[in-house]
Amino acid sequence: MKKIYFSFFIFLTPFYGEGIEPKYLCSHEKSASRWQTQNSTLNQNQEKIDIKFYELNLDINFNSSRIRGSVTVNGVIGNIYPDFIELDFYDNMTVDSILQNNIPILYLHENDMLKIPISDITIDDENLFSLTIFYQGTPDHCGAGGFKFDEHQNIGHVWTLSEAYCARSWWPCKDDPSDKADSVNIIISVPLEPAYIVASNGLLSSTTINSNKKTYFWKERYPITTYLVSLAIYPYTKWVDQYVSPISSDTMLIEHYVFPDRYEASYPNYSLTKDMLSFFSELFGEYPFISEKYGHADFTWGGGMEHQTLSSMGSFSQNLMVHELGHSWWGNLITCKTFNDIWLNEGFARYCQALWAEHMYGREAYFDFMNNHAYYGAGTIYVENPSSNSQIFSAGLSYNKASWVLHMLRHKVGETMFFDILKTYASNDSLSYNAASTSDFQKVCEDISGLDLEQFFQQWIYGEKYPKYELSWWHEGNGIYNVKIDQVQSYNFFSMPIDLKFAGSAGPMLVDTTIVIENNNSSQLYEFSGFNFLVENVMLDPENWILKEATYSVNEIDNILPDRVEVEKAFPNPFNSKVKLSFYINPQFGDTHVNVNIFDLRGKIVESLIDNEFIPGYHTTFWNANGKSSGVYFIQLATDNYIDSQKILFLK
Numbered sequence: 001m002k003k004i005y006f007s008f009f010i011f012l013t014p015f016y017g018e019g020i021e022p023k024y025l026c027s028h029e030k031s032a033s034r035w036q037t038q039n040s041t042l043n044q045n046q047e048k049i050d051i052k053f054y055e056l057n058l059d060i061n062f063n064s065s066r067i068r069g070s071v072t073v074n075g076v077i078g079n080i081y082p083d084f085i086e087l088d089f090y091d092n093m094t095v096d097s098i099l100q101n102n103i104p105i106l107y108l109h110e111n112d113m114l115k116i117p118i119s120d121i122t123i124d125d126e127n128l129f130s131l132t133i134f135y136q137g138t139p140d141h142c143g144a145g146g147f148k149f150d151e152h153q154n155i156g157h158v159w160t161l162s163e164a165y166c167a168r169s170w171w172p173c174k175d176d177p178s179d180k181a182d183s184v185n186i187i188i189s190v191p192l193e194p195a196y197i198v199a200s201n202g203l204l205s206s207t208t209i210n211s212n213k214k215t216y217f218w219k220e221r222y223p224i225t226t227y228l229v230s231l232a233i234y235p236y237t238k239w240v241d242q243y244v245s246p247i248s249s250d251t252m253l254i255e256h257y258v259f260p261d262r263y264e265a266s267y268p269n270y271s272l273t274k275d276m277l278s279f280f281s282e283l284f285g286e287y288p289f290i291s292e293k294y295g296h297a298d299f300t301w302g303g304g305m306e307h308q309t310l311s312s313m314g315s316f317s318q319n320l321m322v323h324e325l326g327h328s329w330w331g332n333l334i335t336c337k338t339f340n341d342i343w344l345n346e347g348f349a350r351y352c353q354a355l356w357a358e359h360m361y362g363r364e365a366y367f368d369f370m371n372n373h374a375y376y377g378a379g380t381i382y383v384e385n386p387s388s389n390s391q392i393f394s395a396g397l398s399y400n401k402a403s404w405v406l407h408m409l410r411h412k413v414g415e416t417m418f419f420d421i422l423k424t425y426a427s428n429d430s431l432s433y434n435a436a437s438t439s440d441f442q443k444v445c446e447d448i449s450g451l452d453l454e455q456f457f458q459q460w461i462y463g464e465k466y467p468k469y470e471l472s473w474w475h476e477g478n479g480i481y482n483v484k485i486d487q488v489q490s491y492n493f494f495s496m497p498i499d500l501k502f503a504g505s506a507g508p509m510l511v512d513t514t515i516v517i518e519n520n521n522s523s524q525l526y527e528f529s530g531f532n533f534l535v536e537n538v539m540l541d542p543e544n545w546i547l548k549e550a551t552y553s554v555n556e557i558d559n560i561l562p563d564r565v566e567v568e569k570a571f572p573n574p575f576n577s578k579v580k581l582s583f584y585i586n587p588q589f590g591d592t593h594v595n596v597n598i599f600d601l602r603g604k605i606v607e608s609l610i611d612n613e614f615i616p617g618y619h620t621t622f623w624n625a626n627g628k629s630s631g632v633y634f635i636q637l638a639t640d641n642y643i644d645s646q647k648i649l650f651l652k
């Protein structure tokens, strides 16, 4: 989901906090335990069932703004029976009856929960149950919308947006991201006039027309979580395109359901969908729903929502498109196990925007994107209390800082390893078409990289803020440089690899080298030597791979740069055969090693004039350029902490 405008609807939903009692796991419970987590919002009864299938069969009445129909729920019960089958469903919706094998059964509907006593339910040998709930009503506004009767250009328009806890506002379900139904049927009836098109998840298997209604039969045959089940209804202009997989050469339909007035404006960007699909498929592995479709359905909400196989779009920027498409892998293929872990959806989708910027406009655009989405505020990426949309969908934490975690991980493990991790994560047997927690992702990262990433995840996901580095450096003499890095923040120290860029000059050429150091304490001193140039500057993480502040204390080399050597201007200049260079060594420093070299324009040494120890005093050397081509040269004098380079012109 990506909200573009600044208006928040805060809606508190019931939050269940019961713990999970420790118990022996039999085989049925093992299969059921996969969606159980410490922070589940499920109650104990819900944890004991596993949903297999939903069928929504709804009639949409635009005149009365009411929906009426049924939802069939098929599920499996673990060996420890719940007291009730409990389905989340808002109280304002009216349940007319619940049928099992066409026989009405008893139920309670209170506190936004539909409770059916287990004693009244027939459970077969396979522990399967099946219920059909008949209901009607006008769905209440929920979260970012829930189910909305809306208008676009004075024509009725229905859209849904159920993340995080709002599927329950319009259809009864076990409304939790971790328990995906294996498949869902979505059967929707709309009036014949105007010529409504119902767009939804999966593939359209058929449409029928009966008296004054048209019915759309959509089938989603990939596992899907409740908040991704969606409707977008309008007399859309529909156009299609084709994706040819760069991996398998398989083809897939791309469907665009656009508001007629947006058709022309959105066409150029929507035409890029196939390129975006190819780009991400090559990076993360095949588009996860390739047997069905991908597409866009315009809606009137001010943002986008990654509904499985058909993103709902409030606008059509490339940024919004790649964000929602990125969710096909990060959110839809692998769904956050709980909303504490929402960064696994939103941080990844935000990062997809940076990857697309890099792909289209180059490395600089990538870094610009990251720098424009840095977040330095308080709070943890791990959502401590995911009870409302405003807490879950924090732009700073769940989106921006979370995308920086991937940016930092990319540099920490290295380019190739990073994309290996993403591909392996997307194809993980127990996580793909299922749900993952932060620790699941951490484990994949550690398995692939062989690194212990506990500290990395602790500080960035469960910890707050960022390091504030202070760097100072000085030349010890004899080509040895000391660099001191202090972490001056008042909170915990961070452990990160840091790029140190040493820059200086050799002759006329600017040269630099980057060394990666491990930094993990409040104050650390590093010693470097072996540079083949005089270091003039040391920069900390100049490319910005770390979310940080960096300050530099006074470059201490200045303090030990007295006039050990004074170099005169080369003379004559220009010259036509011989040029003179004189220099003076200050007696207080004693004997000094001096190099004088001649460089050409490409930085290559043409001739070495001096490589000797000199006593203090006044000295002179000459360069005889006979036999050389005329042109520009550089005469450079260097000691171990001083460098003087002058441009000289040889004219024959």
Ligand SMILES: [Zn+2]
Binding pocket: 001, 002, 306, 323, 324, 327, 345, 346, 349
């Ligand atoms: Zn999103």
